[in-house]
Amino acid sequence: MLTSLSARLLRRPFKTFIPILLLVIFVITISHFNNRSQYPVNLKPLSSWLGKAESLYYSKDEPSYYSWETRPFFPPLKKRSGSQPPDLCAGFPTKLLDSIQIILKTGVGESAKNKAHVATVTSCISNLIVFSDLEEKVGNHHFIDILADLPLSYAVNNSDFETYTAQKQAQSQGDAVGYSKEGWRLDRFKFLPMVEKAYKMRPHASWYVFIETDVYYFWDTLFRLLDQLDPATMHYMGSPAPGSYGRFFAYGGAGTVLSQGLMKRLVGNPTEPPLSVQYEEWVKNDCCGDAVLGYAILNKTGVKLEALYPTFAGDELNALKVNGERWCIPLLALHRVSPEQMTELWRWERTRLYNEKPFLHSTLLTYTYSHLRDGPTREFWDNYSDVSQPPDSRAHFSISECSSACAADPDCLQYSYSGETCRFGQFLMSGKPVNDKNAEFTSGWNVERMEELGFKTDGDTSDVCKEARWLKPTIR
Ligand SMILES: *[C@@H]1O[C@H](CO)[C@@H](O)[C@H](O)[C@H]1NC(C)=O
Ligand SMILES: *[C@@H]1O[C@H](CO)[C@@H](O)[C@H](O)[C@H]1NC(C)=O
Ligand SMILES: CC(=O)N[C@H]1CO[C@H](CO)[C@@H](O)[C@@H]1O
Secondary structure: OHHHHHHHHHHOHHHHHHHHHHHHHHHHHHHHHHHOOOOOOOOOOHHHHOOOOOOHHHOOOOOOEEOOOOOOOOOOOOOOOOOOOOOOOOOOOHHHHHOEEEEEEOOOOOHHHHHHHHHOOOOOOOOOEEEEOOOEEEOOEEEEEHHHHOOHHHOOOOHHHHHHHHHHHHHHOOOOOOOOHHHHHOHHHHHHHHHHHHHHHOOOOOEEEEEEOOOEEOHHHHHHHHOOOOOOOOOEEEOEEEOHHHOEEEOHHHOEEEEHHHHHHHHOOOOOOOHHHHOHHHHHHOOOHHHHHHHHHHHHHOOOOEEOOOOEEEEOHHHOOEOOOOOOOEOOEEOOOOHHHHHHHHHHHHHOOOOOOOOEHHHHHHHHOHHHHHOOEEEOEEOOOOEEOOOOOHHHOOHHHHHHHHHHOOOOOEEEEEOOEEEEEOOEOOOEEOOOOOOOEEEEEOHHHHHHHOOOOOOOOOOOOOOOOEEOOEEO
């Protein structure tokens, strides 16, 4: 029987193999579409059929992390010659910007932040789009007044809009226009027309990445993440913030990433009214534009936020929380980064020792904890340790008692001692100076435990991570 089958196969290979081959392709196709049925658009780029496996980002199985081999998008820095200042954009993968469109949102009163941002984080984004609430030329950039796209009905009986008119008038008379609280209230009106205009200006981008002027982005992390994903699928990604009626939206301070698939459905149909018309009442009655954008996306496309905290961290540089669990999680975004911090961090990031591994939470410790070379404590320093110790604890007796009590507690990574009070911290947070020189305030770090986790005062603190722990999105 078997021999006769193989004999037949040998004799008539094509007649037998072709149906089998077709069957295999059919089965693969069916299982593929089933896996992805939670995503409404099921188009896949051809490249993924040709050997590129689907990222575990899409897998809903436990655990909520996965490892995935990603390639570096930045080449090693070239040795610079002589005393020339380094070109911090050297080797920036500009080609990627054809498919990943970066959009910066700002406002008229933010000139220090604007200057710092376009000189650092967005300095290498050759096709950067900047949306503001006033038409301006800043450096090489043309800031587009995005509010000019709104229908007149926004200005009617809307006291928040009076600032806009006043700003324009001041500008036309040559007066300086600065920051104002009222100006900030205008901010929420920018989100919907911003998304719409970005698509109109660059309809062929695969990804649309919206950031703000106090947001720091580690570009390599963004590129490695998006490289795993399918832009034809509808994606709405960011750091989750709770909104009304149990809805979540991408917090503007960590940036928002939208895919081509989502944009097409959201704003790609020219016969539909613009988002800013469809959702005008929502924007007028809400505090926050990032929230309304999330609601509009949910209402129009049914797509919920893919929450990726803490890769989209949205924390401040000094308060970024790192512990053992987060050690190997890629880091993408920081928020409320001051112009000075941005300048310094950008310089460090772009000139640090080349490493082809992803940028992780622990990678930043090399930067934020360089002071540990000088000893495990810092005076006049608040490390945000917030776990109160029992009132009768010996830890409150002195800084050294506080330090030994921390060393004895497996969850304590750092401590602070102030006014005869010892507090523990279960995360590493680099903290900030205490300016009141009369206040006794000392912070200390459990360097031994940090070293167990992989910290080195010299060298790369993320070396212990064999692989990055990529987050699967929590759909919310
Ligand atoms: C503006 O608001 C006032 C009072 O709230 C109202 O009387 C008036 O009709 C409104 N005007 C328009 C054009 O909606
Ligand atoms: C979208 O919002 C409108 C206006 O509130 C509402 O009538 C409609 O049911 C919503 N659609 C969905 C799918 O939630
Ligand atoms: C962020 C944080 O928890 N900061 C605390 C640091 O410690 C001081 C005093 O010990 C507290 O007042 C802060 O709230």
